Amino acid sequence: MQQITRLDLADAKILLDGARAKADEIGVPMCIAIVDESGNLIAFERMNGGKVTSTTIAIDKAYTAAGAKRATHEYGEVSQPGKPAYGINSAIGGRLMVVGGGLPVIADEAVVGGIGVSSGTPAQDREVAQAGIDHFVAETRG
Amino acid sequence: MQQITRLDLADAKILLDGARAKADEIGVPMCIAIVDESGNLIAFERMNGGKVTSTTIAIDKAYTAAGAKRATHEYGEVSQPGKPAYGINSAIGGRLMVVGGGLPVIADEAVVGGIGVSSGTPAQDREVAQAGIDHFVAETRG
Amino acid sequence: MQQITRLDLADAKILLDGARAKADEIGVPMCIAIVDESGNLIAFERMNGGKVTSTTIAIDKAYTAAGAKRATHEYGEVSQPGKPAYGINSAIGGRLMVVGGGLPVIADEAVVGGIGVSSGTPAQDREVAQAGIDHFVAETRG
Amino acid sequence: MQQITRLDLADAKILLDGARAKADEIGVPMCIAIVDESGNLIAFERMNGGKVTSTTIAIDKAYTAAGAKRATHEYGEVSQPGKPAYGINSAIGGRLMVVGGGLPVIADEAVVGGIGVSSGTPAQDREVAQAGIDHFVAETRG
Numbered sequence: 001m002q003q004i005t006r007l008d009l010a011d012a013k014i015l016l017d018g019a020r021a022k023a024d025e026i027g028v029p030m031c032i033a034i035v036d037e038s039g040n041l042i043a044f045e046r047m048n049g050g051k052v053t054s055t056t057i058a059i060d061k062a063y064t065a066a067g068a069k070r071a072t073h074e075y076g077e078v079s080q081p082g083k084p085a086y087g088i089n090s091a092i093g094g095r096l097m098v099v100g101g102g103l104p105v106i107a108d109e110a111v112v113g114g115i116g117v118s119s120g121t122p123a124q125d126r127e128v129a130q131a132g133i134d135h136f137v138a139e140t141r142g
Numbered sequence: 143m144q145q146i147t148r149l150d151l152a153d154a155k156i157l158l159d160g161a162r163a164k165a166d167e168i169g170v171p172m173c174i175a176i177v178d179e180s181g182n183l184i185a186f187e188r189m190n191g192g193k194v195t196s197t198t199i200a201i202d203k204a205y206t207a208a209g210a211k212r213a214t215h216e217y218g219e220v221s222q223p224g225k226p227a228y229g230i231n232s233a234i235g236g237r238l239m240v241v242g243g244g245l246p247v248i249a250d251e252a253v254v255g256g257i258g259v260s261s262g263t264p265a266q267d268r269e270v271a272q273a274g275i276d277h278f279v280a281e282t283r284g
Numbered sequence: 285m286q287q288i289t290r291l292d293l294a295d296a297k298i299l300l301d302g303a304r305a306k307a308d309e310i311g312v313p314m315c316i317a318i319v320d321e322s323g324n325l326i327a328f329e330r331m332n333g334g335k336v337t338s339t340t341i342a343i344d345k346a347y348t349a350a351g352a353k354r355a356t357h358e359y360g361e362v363s364q365p366g367k368p369a370y371g372i373n374s375a376i377g378g379r380l381m382v383v384g385g386g387l388p389v390i391a392d393e394a395v396v397g398g399i400g401v402s403s404g405t406p407a408q409d410r411e412v413a414q415a416g417i418d419h420f421v422a423e424t425r426g
Numbered sequence: 427m428q429q430i431t432r433l434d435l436a437d438a439k440i441l442l443d444g445a446r447a448k449a450d451e452i453g454v455p456m457c458i459a460i461v462d463e464s465g466n467l468i469a470f471e472r473m474n475g476g477k478v479t480s481t482t483i484a485i486d487k488a489y490t491a492a493g494a495k496r497a498t499h500e501y502g503e504v505s506q507p508g509k510p511a512y513g514i515n516s517a518i519g520g521r522l523m524v525v526g527g528g529l530p531v532i533a534d535e536a537v538v539g540g541i542g543v544s545s546g547t548p549a550q551d552r553e554v555a556q557a558g559i560d561h562f563v564a565e566t567r568g
Contacts, residue, residue, distance in 0.1 A: 004289075006285065011285060040197055048150045052180075066478075087525055088483075088525050092520065193352050195375075217371075218371060241370070327472070336466045
């Protein structure tokens with residue numbers, strides 16, 4: 001048997017709060033998704049004005065980051081033409097996201113979940129996702 | 143041109159609150175999804191212990207209720223063998239849900255969104271979805 | 285944070301061994317799938333002569349049993365015409381299986397994974413899945 | 427009529443053994459999939475710590491290699507921008523994998539199956555897949 005640590009709903013809401021606050025600060029309404037360490041959705045918000053297309057994209061960024069234990073922007077780098085993971089972006093029915101905005105959530109060196117953000121530029125999405133994690137770390141570090 | 147009235151994120155959270163309170167009361171951790179009148183996801187929560195399979199089912203119940211402007215249990219009735227909508231359950235790649243737990247959210251006689259609940263029995267799911275709507279009506283009726 | 289107990293690969297092989305032995309005994313080559321508690325595949329075998337169509341069916345039976353924390357044949361009962369969960373079989377893109385042969389794997393009252401079997405009759409599939417669990421319980425009870 | 431030579435389950439386990447041993451040696455827990463010459467799954471293992479996203483990717487690498495009778499990294503080369511197979515990576519609903527780690531299994535100059543590996547870098551995945559084939563050749567050459 002394996003023992004796994006996983007985000008619960010209260011944790012997910014802390015991540016949402018941190019991301020939403022940053023999205024408000026930069027003035028970009030976002031879709032924000034939180035998944036567990038297996039990539040299954042725990043919580044989601046589409047802020048007023050968030051993009052319809054970003055609903056799925058945010059969920060899939062979170063899924064990719066948690067399931068692959070890797071930030072989606074890192075996949076963006078290694079999947080450029082000529083790079084080793086070129087073409088990976090269409091894997092898993094297109095769910096594997098290589099655009100920035102998906103980050104694994106890590107606790108005690110284990111991936112416990114993922115956050116995915118979409119509706120802004122990839123840089124904005126990534127900034128907002130990171131803000132969610134920063135807030136989570138600040139709130140839970142004791 | 144058409145003018146559309148639609149749930150916003152604050153409304154969605156009121157619906158979530160009402161549903162979650164009922165789920166806590168009956169002791170069944172639920173997946174709860176809120177969509178807008180176009181069927182697109184606004185907010186989602188999987189309570190601790192909610193079923194993984196119910197993640198998609200809750201979202202699709204809400205999508206069906208809002209998009210078809212009809213409670214999912216009503217589809218259950220008309221899709222029985224020999225009835226006019228028999229077989230509709232596999233439509234839209236299986237997204238059209240005919241199991242109870244999806245309800246349209248109505249304001250001023252217009253469908254403004256939908257709520258979908260899954261993880262319990264269909265009767266429990268429906269009760270929890272209705273509690274979300276009841277709470278929303280109570281909070282917003284002025 | 286939540287603490288989760290999950291099958292590991294060694295556990296999955298014990299489940300496979302028990303199921304395969306029963307399949308050999310009854311003379312029906314089977315597809316056998318083992319998933320973790322989140323429904324993600326850990327191990328799979330298609331015995332020589334196992335059905336091609338049963339590859340996906342076995343995986344989806346295991347997914348359903350683990351994700352919904354329920355034997356698939358129980359879904360078969362409650363999804364008959366006129367019953368509350370009628371029409372659930374096409375949910376999740378058809379992945380939600382209501383045919384016997386999928387069982388949750390339980391340890392210390394928690395679902396830690398699922399086993400799905402397909403290629404025989406549903407009764408045979410269920411018997412083989414149960415044999416996997418019986419073997420697992422016997423091997424791990426200490 | 428055609429006579430087809432195809433991997434059986436015992437062959438698949440030899441391929442798994444060879445790949446798993448190499449994965450252990452390089453310290454990267456992998457998802458390993460073995461398919462027959464028609465691309466249908468025979469056996470699969472997700473080693474403890476293998477990535478959730480790699481479950482599907484490993485299966486699809488094996489499917490591509492067997493079905494197209496070609497190593498997936500070769501598709502990576504010919505699908506670069508400006509090359510003849512550009513865009514092929516999204517074919518078949520994204521199942522056609524162009525990232526290294528999928529290899530056809532060949533016997534007497536015929537493709538008899540495929541092996542797909544995922545969770546490491548594409549170079550690691552390819553190395554582990556090749557180790558599976560090397561072990562199979564060593565064990566079966568008689």
